[in-house]
Amino acid sequence: MEELLIKKLIEVGKLLYVEGLVDARAGNLSCRLEKSLIITRRGSHLGRLREEDFIKIPLFERHMLEDRASSELLVHREVYMNTNHVCVVHAHPISAVILSFTHDVIEPVDSEGKDLLGSVKVLPPYPSGSEELARSVSETLKDSKLVIVRSHGVFSANKDPFYAYAHISVLERSCKILLHGRGKL
Numbered sequence: 231m232e233e234l235l236i237k238k239l240i241e242v243g244k245l246l247y248v249e250g251l252v253d254a255r256a257g258n259l260s261c262r263l264e265k266s267l268i269i270t271r272r273g274s275h276l277g278r279l280r281e282e283d284f285i286k287i288p289l290f291e292r293h294m295l296e297d298r299a300s301s302e303l304l305v306h307r308e309v310y311m312n313t314n315h316v317c318v319v320h321a322h323p324i325s326a327v328i329l330s331f332t333h334d335v336i337e338p339v340d341s342e343g344k345d346l347l348g349s350v351k352v353l354p355p356y357p358s359g360s361e362e363l364a365r366s367v368s369e370t371l372k373d374s375k376l377v378i379v380r381s382h383g384v385f386s387a388n389k390d391p392f393y394a395y396a397h398i399s400v401l402e403r404s405c406k407i408l409l410h411g412r413g414k415l
Contacts (some may be wrong), residue, residue: 231263232263232268232286235261235263235268235317235391236268236281236284238261238390238391238392239259239260239261239268239270239279239284239317239391240279240280240281241392242259242319242391242392242394242395243257243259243270243274243276243277243278243279244276244277244279245395245399246276246277246319246321246395246398247275247276247277247278248277249399249402250323250324251321251322251323251398251399251402252276252277252321252322253322254275254277255273255274255275256276256321256322256383257276257319257320257321257322257383258270258274258276258300258301258302258306258320259276259279259317259318259319259320259391260300260306260317260318261316261317261318261391262289262310262315262316262317263286265288265289265290266286266287266288266289267286267287267289267306267307267310268284268285268286268287269284269285269287269299269300269303269306270283270284270285270299270300271283271284271285271298271299271300272297272298272299272300272301274300285298285299287299287303289307289310289311290311300320301358301359302320302358302359302363303359304359304360304361304363304364305318305320305359305363305364305367305368305385306318306320307364308364308365308367308368309364309367309368309371309385309387311368312368312369312372313368313371313372313387315371315387315388315389316388316389316390317387317388317389317390317391317393317394318385318386318387318394319385319386319387319391319394319395319398320383320384320385320386321383321384321386321398322382322383322384323383323384323398323401323402323405324402325402325405325406325408325409326378326383326384326398326401326402326405327378327381327382327383328405328409329352329378329405329408329409330352330378330379330380330381330382331380331381333352334351334352335349335350335351335352336349336350336352336378336401336404336405336408337349338350338401338404338407338408339404339407339408339411340403340404340407342400342403342404343400343401343403343404343407346375346397346400347375347376347397347400347401347404350374350376350377350378350401351370351374351377351378352377352378352379352380353366353367353370353377353378353379353380354366354379354380355379355380355381355382356379356382358382363379367379367385371385371387375387375388375394375397376394376397376398376401378401384398384401386398386401
């Protein structure tokens, strides 16, 4: 099970990078196992992930490898402890971040965005990796597929990393449509 999840996460990292949803050192990925989680290492290049770029950390207790894990470990943990989601994908899609500066909610106008996402909440700009960010993201993801953090990026959670990635991809496309359609919509 763990090996299969890591293979999926490696593929999702490549897709995020190829689509321009992350840059060389941005974003992070994780999946929950029963009482632990696997998460990308701090500073991993999502487009070139290997098995050794993942760390297994206990879900409910501190661990000495935490300082090597993604800087968003607190957010991933909080999502797993407070929701039924099994995978978390965090990316920095440019169009979604641009719209986050001026919107509190993103309302897609394209049919795919409307059908798959509905409206997407934009949270205030909490410090990266903070307890406030972790609480706010996990609370929002109880009832949503994804959330945008103003000026920062998107967190998406689901039962499979491909679904979480796909929602970010659809969101970015919807945001591009909104940006290009300004004044025409």
